[in-house]
Amino acid sequence: MDYFPLFCRLQGKRCLLVGAGDVAERKARLLLDAGADLHVGALDFSPAFQQWAQQGKVTLLQGTFTEAWLEACWLVIAATNDDAVNQRVGDAAEARRIFCNLVDAPQEASAIMPSIVDRSPLMIAVSSGGRAPVLARLLREKLEAMLPQHLGELAALAGSLRSRVKRTFASMAQRRAFWERFFASDRLAQTLANGDRPRAEHIINTLFDAPPSQRGEVVLVGAGPGDAGLLTLKGLQCIQQADVVVYDRLVSEPILNLVRRDAERIFVGKQAGHHCVPQAQINQLLLEQAQSGKRVVRLKGGDPFIFGRGGEELEILAQHNIAFSVVPGITAxxxxxxxxxxxxxxxxxxxxxxxxxxxxxxxxxxxxxxxxxxxxxxxxxxxxxxxxxxxxxxxxxxxxxxxxxxxxxxxxxxxxxxxxxxxxxxxxxxxxxxxxxxxxxxxxxxxxxxxxxx
CATH class of the missing domain: 3.30.950.10 (Tetrapyrrole methylase, C-terminal domain)
Incomplete structure (x- = not known):
């Protein structure tokens, strides 16, 4: 391991950024988001830095780099277009035992700026140690696409519930089971995404109070017309969290290959003139699987609400107070x-x-x-x-x-x-x-x- 991964609290701590061009702007935004007391040194400043200075967000140090700029700094970033200046900043920071990131010279740096996926308080950092920054960026983009935006809010909510979970559930096994239900609850995630806090509180109380036989849920997921690339991002997330996937004939094999490997798969295929499994039996199957406490995905070709009989299946679940949600699909x-x-x-x-x-x-x-x-x-x-x-x-x-x-x-x-x-x-x-x-x-x-x- 060439670099030790570490998350640092920079709120109110003095950080120095040497350089004020486009690259420096990107670094500055990250430091400002982290709440740093940012000082920026350069010969000239871009309009963005001038605006930040007018707003009181940064302190500008105009002129050539001097070691006096390092006074009381916790972190230094050298982001000029002059390699010699960057190296001089790095050497001066090294002598003072201040971590320093050198743009375009990571092998000489004592600190690396990773590619970041920000779902605060959840943070994910990806680094190649400076050897393949484009690869790190591509991985970050994949993670950005996979992880829903409300994940940070979900993590913050979980933090506020830790003491309650500890009081409510005596054993570690019970707590672990609760947290699995909590993070896998599609209804809770959607409610948070919609900003409906009262309903979120109701769902949380249900997770705490409901007996095991009522803690299952069903997610109706539209698989799209066939091409696995047309499966929605949310649909992919649901089928990868499912304990049981109930699917029909119109769900393509490439989409089934995306289902979590240890999930149970139940085929209920139907075609014109021949119903492999009657609709009433499918309804009962979904009900029984959810009542046993499982996370069930009903995977349907196209969109479940356009000639997919999804409404009929949900009516049965609603009658028995089974939690459910719907992920639309691209219709045929x-x-x-x-x-x-x-x-x-x-x-x-x-x-x-x-x-x-x-x-x-x-x-x-x-x-x-x-x-x-x-x-x-x-x-x-x-x-x-x-x-x-x-x-x-x-x-x-x-x-x-x-x-x-x-x-x-x-x-x-x-x-x-x-x-x-x-x-x-x-x-x-x-x-x-x-x-x-x-x-x-x-x-x-x-x-x-x-x-x-x-």
Whole structure:
């Protein structure tokens, strides 16, 4: 280990920054965020430093570096564009036993400035010891993307509860179990993100008071249309925290590979005309798993609230006072259309878009006269087996037989297949496809030849 990682409290402590250019500005912002009593020495100062000085945030020392600037300093950063000046600052700091960071010369420095992920009070520092700063930055960017912004607030809240947890739970095992539930509670995290403190207090009290049989929760997660890259960041975080993942046929294998390795996976796949597991049984399964105290993710293709029956599943959980939350997903209509080069709306062709279930006989009468209107896009989910009926109804209600249509199969995946035709040809075209497939009807389909990229 070339450098000992250490977090220092700099509030009110004098720190010296030599240099006042762009690089120095970045260092200054970090020191100011840490509450340092910042002194900046340079021949000339950028507008940012001049503004900070006017606001009383920094003290400017104009001129060439002198050792007098080091008086009473706790930390020094040399960030000029002159290597000789930087080295002179480093040597002077070394003689006085003051830690010094030398920009662009980390091998000569006694201190390294890491790449920082700031979720105060939670702090993560990444350093390559100055050997690969770009790699450290890329790792920091990955961590920034993975860690939600409210994580610091969650950590601060945890700190305020430590004494209460110690009083409430006698054993270390009980405390550890509480903290696992606390940090894995998606409802609590979302409530904090929304700034709803009263509801957060209610959720915390529930975590303290609820018996083990009621401490499970269910998160309904939209997996998107297939491409694992379209899974939302929050969805990824949820499936990596789950004890149990209940998934259906439309969830792609690359997304399942992102599930925590030790999580239990339960397949409840359904397809048109054949339900592997009845919906009532799925509802009961979610209920039983949550009642046993597990963190359950119900992983659904697309978005769970768009023809995904997510609302039905949550109604059962609500009836039994099971904690639940929802993470929306990119719906199949949006993902498949985008990957096919078909905008769902367009100023010249469609001012609205309608999502329609293809299970026409099961969900009451559809207002076909409104669906057949111009200047809109229709997207039929699960409509492949009903293509003949869709074609007939739209034609009967006045839609142009030459209206462009497209069918997208295995949308957003490497196996994606897209074919276009006219409404008069829809029934014939549909016979060439197998589920899962989406039917898009509208003049926006004509834009595919110009906008396709997948």
């Amino acid at each position: 209509a949006s993902g498949c259309a985008a990957y096919s080069g078909i905008p769902l709306t367009h100023r010249d062709h469609a001012q609205s878009v309608r999502f329609v279930t293809g299970h026409l006989q099961q969900h009451g009468e559809i207002e076909w006269d409104k669906l057949a209107a111009e200047q809109q896009t229709l997207v039929f989910y699960m409509g492949l087996n009903q293509a003949a009926d869709i074609q007939q109804r739209l034609l009967q209600h006045g839609m142009d037989a030459a209206m462009p249509v497209a069918i997208v199969q295995h949308g957003t995946t490497p196996q994606q297949r897209v074919e276009t035709a006219t409404l008069a040809q829809l029934e014939t075209l549909a016979r060439q496809f197998v589920s899962p497939a989406l039917i898009i009807v509208g003049r926006v389909v004509t834009l595919r030849d110009r906008l396709r990229w997948f």
